Amino acid sequence: MKKTRLSRFGLLVGASLFAGGAIAQEGDVERGQAAAATCTACHQADGSGMNIPGGESWPRLAGLDAGYIVKQLHDFKEGRRQNASMMPFANMLNDQQIVDVAAYYSQLEVTPGQGGDDADEALLKRGEQLANRGDWDAYIVSCKSCHGPGGTGVGSDFPGIASQHAGYISAQLTAWQNDTRSNDPQNLMGAIAKRMSDNDIQAVSAWYAQQDIDQEGEE
Amino acid sequence: MALTITMRKRTLVLAVTGMSLATGLTMTAYAANEAAQGDEMPYQTLVELGYPAPQEGELVHVPPTMADLEDADIHPELKKVIRYGYELFTDTQQLRDEYVYNDMNCSSCHLGEGRQPFSAPVWAAAVTLPDFRGKNQHVNNLEERIAGCFAYSMNGTPPEYGSDEMLALSAYHQWLATGAPMYPSQPIYGRGFPAPDQPAEQPDYARGEAAYQENCAICHQEDGTGHYENGEYVFPAPWGDGSNNWGAGIVRVDTMAGFIYQNMPLGQPRSLSDQESWDIAYYISNQERPQDPRYTGDVAETLELFGPTFHDRSLYGQTREHDGHVLGDHDNFGDKGDIKPWNVGMPRFESLADEQ
Numbered sequence: 371m372k373k374t375r376l377s378r379f380g381l382l383v384g385a386s387l388f389a390g391g392a393i394a395q396e397g398d399v400e401r402g403q404a405a406a407a408t409c410t411a412c413h414q415a416d417g418s419g420m421n422i423p424g425g426e427s428w429p430r431l432a433g434l435d436a437g438y439i440v441k442q443l444h445d446f447k448e449g450r451r452q453n454a455s456m457m458p459f460a461n462m463l464n465d466q467q468i469v470d471v472a473a474y475y476s477q478l479e480v481t482p483g484q485g486g487d488d489a490d491e492a493l494l495k496r497g498e499q500l501a502n503r504g505d506w507d508a509y510i511v512s513c514k515s516c517h518g519p520g521g522t523g524v525g526s527d528f529p530g531i532a533s534q535h536a537g538y539i540s541a542q543l544t545a546w547q548n549d550t551r552s553n554d555p556q557n558l559m560g561a562i563a564k565r566m567s568d569n570d571i572q573a574v575s576a577w578y579a580q581q582d583i584d585q586e587g588e589e
Numbered sequence: 590m591a592l593t594i595t596m597r598k599r600t601l602v603l604a605v606t607g608m609s610l611a612t613g614l615t616m617t618a619y620a621a622n623e624a625a626q627g628d629e630m631p632y633q634t635l636v637e638l639g640y641p642a643p644q645e646g647e648l649v650h651v652p653p654t655m656a657d658l659e660d661a662d663i664h665p666e667l668k669k670v671i672r673y674g675y676e677l678f679t680d681t682q683q684l685r686d687e688y689v690y691n692d693m694n695c696s697s698c699h700l701g702e703g704r705q706p707f708s709a710p711v712w713a714a715a716v717t718l719p720d721f722r723g724k725n726q727h728v729n730n731l732e733e734r735i736a737g738c739f740a741y742s743m744n745g746t747p748p749e750y751g752s753d754e755m756l757a758l759s760a761y762h763q764w765l766a767t768g769a770p771m772y773p774s775q776p777i778y779g780r781g782f783p784a785p786d787q788p789a790e791q792p793d794y795a796r797g798e799a800a801y802q803e804n805c806a807i808c809h810q811e812d813g814t815g816h817y818e819n820g821e822y823v824f825p826a827p828w829g830d831g832s833n834n835w836g837a838g839i840v841r842v843d844t845m846a847g848f849i850y851q852n853m854p855l856g857q858p859r860s861l862s863d864q865e866s867w868d869i870a871y872y873i874s875n876q877e878r879p880q881d882p883r884y885t886g887d888v889a890e891t892l893e894l895f896g897p898t899f900h901d902r903s904l905y906g907q908t909r910e911h912d913g914h915v916l917g918d919h920d921n922f923g924d925k926g927d928i929k930p931w932n933v934g935m936p937r938f939e940s941l942a943d944e945q
Contacts, residue, residue: 503655503679506701509634511856516808518818525816527807555807561856 395466397436397473405467406474408459417475419535421484421579426455427537433480433583437526439472442553451553480583485536486576493569497577500570510565513574516558521578527555536579543571614643615775617768619653632706632778639859640707640779640851648775652704652712652765667760674761677754678703678711681743682822684754690925691744691879692815692822692831695758698742698839700852704765706779707851707858712765713780716773723898724838727937731759740930741837744879744923747932782839782847785863792842794910797872800865804854813876828876830923835881836933841902846870874904875916879923881905882933888918 406413409431413419417432431439445451446460463471489497499505501521504512513521516528523530531539545551546563554560566574616631631651636642643649653661658671677684679702681694695711696702703711719730724737735758736747748754802811808824809815815826826832839845850866852858861869885891892906900906905917922928 499656503702506705507634507654509638509856509858511700515823515855518823519821522819524818524823556804556854556857558807558854558856 395469397469397471399470399474399477401467402470402472402474405463406471408462409471412455413475416481417478418481419538421535421537423485423537425537427485427535427541429538430481430483430534431475432478434476434529435523435526436469436472436476438523438529439475440468441526443468443472445553451551480530480533482582483533483535483579486579489572489576489580493573494577494580496570497573497575500566500574501577505570508565510562510570513578520583521581522583530583531578532581533583534578536575539575539578540571543575614645614647614649615770615773616643616649616651617770618651619657619767635706635779643778646775647778648769648773649778650712650766650769652710653767654704655702658764670757670760671764673753674757674759674764675702677758678761684745684748686924687745688739688748688754689743689745690923690928691826691833693743693825693833695738695743697825698848700855703762705852707783708779708848709781710765710779711762712769713777715759715762715766716769716771717777726898731762733932735759735762736930736932738837740882740933742833742839744832744834744925746925746928746930782844782851784843784847785850785866788864788867790864792867792871794872794875796864797868797870797875800861800869801872804861804865805869808855813873827873828878830879830921832878834879834923835903835905835917836883836899840874840878840905841899842867842870842874842904843902845874875909877914877916877919877921879925880919880921881917882922882930884917888915891917 412428413431417430419428419430421427442451443460443463446453446456447463500510501513504510504515513531516524517531518524518528521530521532542551543563543566546554546560547566549560552560563571618631630636630643631649632640632643655672655675658668658675661668678695678699681689681696682692698709699705699711700708701710714731714734718734719728721727722729722734729737732750732755735755736750739745739747805827809827810824813826813828813832815822815831816824822831833839839848846867846869849869850859850861850863854860881891881895883891883895885894888906892900896906906915908915
């Protein structure tokens with residue numbers, strides 16, 4: 371990995387720290403790798419996470435935006451995002467370790483999304499429609515209008531969802547429907563998720579899990 | 590109660606139960622459209638979101654979708670052209686530096702691919718034109734109306750009348766109007782960007798700025814430049830060089846207030862109050878953008894010429910309260926530089942000038 375790239379990530383994490391008394395800290399990839407030792411049981415050494423069919427799905431962290439990871443870890447610690455498995459691990463990280471871990475995962479190469487292999491053609495077609503065009507008759511705006519072209523994420527507020535595990539995407543959308551996740555800015559995701567049917571959720575989850583991210587395009 | 594629905598291939602009478610549907614409501618839809626089938630009234634989803642229900646005497650049209658196009662019984666060559674029109678409408682940036690010189694797509698303002706009520710659905714232009722247009726004081730057809738969008742909203746210059754791009758765009762508009770009557774006598778449900786009710790207090794810059802930062806900046810950015818990711822545009826710029834110029838319809842404060850109230854934040858229409866919508870619209874309308882292509886070289890003169898037909902509803906030429914800046918008093922035409930849109934000020938029907 372090139373040094374220039376490293377320092378750019380450090381800047382990103384520093385700049386993306388929000389208000390609330392946090393002092394802008396620079397993330398360090400090497401320190402982050404050491405601190406992430408505790409994460410690998412679920413998220414794996416390469417940050418690929420794991421999709422367990424019918425079970426829990428641990429998200430791919432590799433290549434996610436550092437600022438997004440920082441916010442989620444703080445939200446877990448401070449109770450804005452609830453997850454029984456994640457909470458104790460987030461609590462083990464101090465503010466510096468959070469930016470370090472985020473810097474570490476953000477610079478890892480994106481790994482393939484898992485799940486959705488059993489989706490039939492009609493489901494994938496519906497997924498593609500919702501992802502790229504939405505379904506305005508149900509007032510479901512397209513995923514890409516916020517998550518960006520190709521679903522690769524926009525800034526630190528709208529995470530990349532392409533090449534994420536189907537089980538994780540569907541679990542999150544369902545959590546928004548049930549109000550068990552609500553840490554999105556301005557209820558932007560919650561409002562849309564509540565208009566989606568179970569079939570819609572399966573469709574976008576399967577479709578995005580199968581979208582590869584062009585690593586060149588990420589640069 | 591019986592209700593007549595005009596469809597593409599047939600007319601059927603539908604009994605509507607459990608709904609206080611006014612008589613005299615004209616509903617039209619593409620024949621294959623699911624929304625027009627069964628007992629459910631079209632746009633019920635919108636009513637549940639807080640939009641007004643269709644009123645007695647209104648024309649309620651449900652345009653076909655792109656999925657309907659695939660199944661449609663029309664010539665495959667026409668399908669190709671309509672599909673191209675759709676692609677141009679939703680990714681107008683493919684015409685960047687040729688006909689488009691800002692960062693907008695048609696669908697940046699006409700949400701839902703131009704089909705959405707209360708988001709200036711574009712099929713209406715296909716059934717109400719040719720007609721006299723106050724903005725340019727002559728009779729316009731659909732192509733000239735689209736050309737206006739290129740000159741103002743896209744801060745560019747239009748493709749030629751009859752060109753592939755122009756034909757494809759107008760074919761897409763007309764396709765969306767499938768089933769709707771030509772020159773309807775009824776008012777159209779959800780036409781334009783209906784402004785919210787007049788606010789209790791005069792729109793205010795400082796209040797508008799605060800409401801913008803709270804509700805809009807996460808996508809459109811604090812400085813209104815919109816958002817790019819990997820060089821691709823994601824969120825449109827509400828002002829500045831990436832946005833529409835001073836001659837676009839949405840610079841009228843009431844139109845912007847209507848757009849915001851009926852459509853923003855994305856996915857949460859009508860969630861802002863009347864006051865917030867007007868305040869935000871007033872704040873955005875107080876920012877700079879590329880010059881009006883009708884500019885004569887003098888903002889006061891331009892305002893005098895085009896005030897009565899257009900700028901009396903915008904803040905163009907007005908002095909900004911907090912810093913004394915005169916809005917539109919500049920020579921910045923944005924990225925298009927010296928390019929003059931050929932359609933602006935083009936004389937029409939001179940041979941008919943003396944006729945009554």
